[in-house]
Amino acid sequence: MNIDQALEWIHSRLKFNIRPGLTRVEALLKLLGNPERDLSMLHIAGTNGKGSTVAFTRSILRQLGLTVATFTSPFIESFGERMAINEKPIPDEKLIFYVEQVKPLVEQLDADERFAGITEFEIITAVALRYFADEKVDVALIEVGLGGLLDSTNVIEPVASAITTIGLDHMDILGSTLEEIAAQKAGIIKPHTPLVSGRISAEALKVIQQTAEKKQAKHYQFGVDYQVEVLEGEYFNYRDDHFELTHLEKSLLGGHQVDNAALAIKLSLIYAEKMKLSLSESAIRRGLQTTFWPARMEKISHKPLTILDGAHNVHAMHRLLENLKTEFSGRNIIILFSAIVTKDITEMIKMLQSIEHSRLILTTFDYPKALKLEEFTYLERDNVELVESWKDKYQVLKEILKEDDVLLMTGSLYFMAQIREYLLDQKNKQQQ
Template identity: 50%
Template sequence: MTYEETLEWIHHRLKFGSRPGLIRVETLLERIGNPHVGLPIVHIGGTNGKGSTVAFLRGLLEAQGLKVGTFTSPFITAFNERMSINQHPISNEMLVALVEQVKPVVEEMDKELEIAGITEFELITVLMFLYFKEQEVDVALVEVGLGGLLDSTNVIVEPLATAITTIGFDHMDILGNSLEAIATQKAGIIKSAAPAIVGQLPEEAQAVMERTAQIKNSPLYVLGKDYTYNELGNNIFEFTYKTHQYVLKQPLMGHHQFHNAAVALMTYLTIASKLEVSVEKEAIQEGFHQVTWPGRMEIMSNNPLIVIDGAHNEPAVRTLVDNIRQDFSNKQVTILFAAINTKDISSMLEMLEEVVEERLHVTTFDYPTAVPMTAYVDKFPISQRHVDWKLAFTQLKKELSPDDVLLVTGSLYFISQVRAYITEDEE
């Protein structure tokens, strides 16, 4: 198979949709030798902040010389980013080789009614486990796809630790309409005896975590209770856990990143002895120096100031609005927004309008579930609606003064396209 044929075959599995449940992924893993068993894994879930927490933890572990596999979604530049080792995406050749290994098995499964129709994400999950096993990574950081309990990554039996970053309303059609129901799904990744690290959660969600950890006999570390952080300005923060106290600098933009850095650092401390890595301040600071995370409050240009951020659901937009108020209070902010139709667009737009008013511009983009322009006709004047986002971006960029900010936000799939366009334009 060529690389293009391989990608086409993987994406073809999308026709089976997203179907919670583990029977298909467990069967495929079993038939190729259970490559996930014995892998040293940290399993990371939550509504938002998963990717940033993975990035922080990856930096901390890589600085110790470890071979670190990361499984994240969606990708920002290229599909191969979804499974990377030490920030190097899987090669085209290796991806082809892995698919050629599993393709005959998948085709046999498709003949059996009960296990037919493995989905794209289930397939990618299996390929990831196989890749990390073959490459003998020292640790794999695996991001949950959707929810937790029934997510295809939840075949992990004995993780080094689990981390749950935030809990908010998203994917309610699948996860439930209450924070308690959503938290129950997210808490499904907590495993017996493995430490569970959670961020600052709503009270109802926190109660679910405590209850689940108690049932599973899992040591629970709660932000604000067992470990804390305080912002000190200039991207510096103080982190405290028992006798550990650090004053550190983290490189990512946005006040929510201190929260994610704290969750990552607490996770690092809980697995440090198992992985035989240093907990000295110098080692930790070196790890944070290495952290990058594209598409999240990422500065693409300083003159004029252009920032992209994948605020793709209500909790993420709320965080973005807080960041605008804190970081850009002395600047005029213009927003270009596009989203997919599985989200609550109205509430996201209302929050954005609160901070930028008539400087909120909406558009659409090339993606099967992108919100079409017709959805905006009754809500926005024609001057704020743009059929072609590239023309809109170019025009809005020209109109910026030295004290202005252009913020491009919404779906991560949209941000991926915008980032590629800006990068190509610079070249």
């Protein structure tokens, strides 16, 4: 088996099973020797901000000399990023090894109707946990795939959990109200296990608080148990009952990243206390300054100034618009946008059209669920340009944009992955 065959088999599995639940992944993990029982873990859920929070937390904990594993989705450059150790994706040969180990076990379980139909995400969850346990990592940061309660990552018993944000996304699966979605996210709360929550609306926070009380889980709330003060640029102050950190600098652009950084600080402090580790102010400062997370307000090119941001749902788009006002007020912004059909594309387009001094270009990309331009031809009357090839359009824009213009490429993270690979490849060719 080579890497293409390994990935082809993983992708051949169902995305979702008609019978939600943890039964299948639990059965697979049992056959793999229950690797989750040998790991020290943190569990992170939320509508948006999970990836950035994982990145900040990873960077802070690495300052302690820990070997830090991360399980995240989706990937930006290579599939192996989804299960990484100290920011290094799983090597192809290791992924092949685990697929060859797991494939016969999945086939064995498929023969039993109680466990049949193990999904793609259940498989990669099990592979990641086995890989991390075999490599004897110090801590694994596990990002929830979808929701929380019935997500396959919810088999773990973490040292602490976090819920970043609650927004209306994946409503066909998680529920149509903030309260219903919050109940799914709150499903990761474990008995007597600390929980840190981010900036969450009152109605959703009430559900989370009720679940935490029921589970007797100490709940650390944003704005109550830890606070931030936003300063100019990428600086902020952080304060809780034990720590006061002033003029912290974060490496990720955008005002909303203050919330994610603060949650990561609180989560890291709780983990350090639980594990009897000493987390210093200087370690936190260095961690925030050295955090990297691609396609989140990422400046990928300077001529023209090109920003990549995976604002892939309405909640994330609100954050993007706030950041644009702060970072690029008064500048002309040319927006290249695409998304997948499961998202509220119409609402996201309206939001992008509301940006002052902007021009919107709608495109598509190579992905089965990418939007189809023919369904949006009505937008041409609103001066929205529709282009089939984003690569060709980028080459044109690169030549005609003025020095003070901003090119924003945004939308689906799958779209961001393809753009990022292309732009970095272009940059490498120019440097050769």
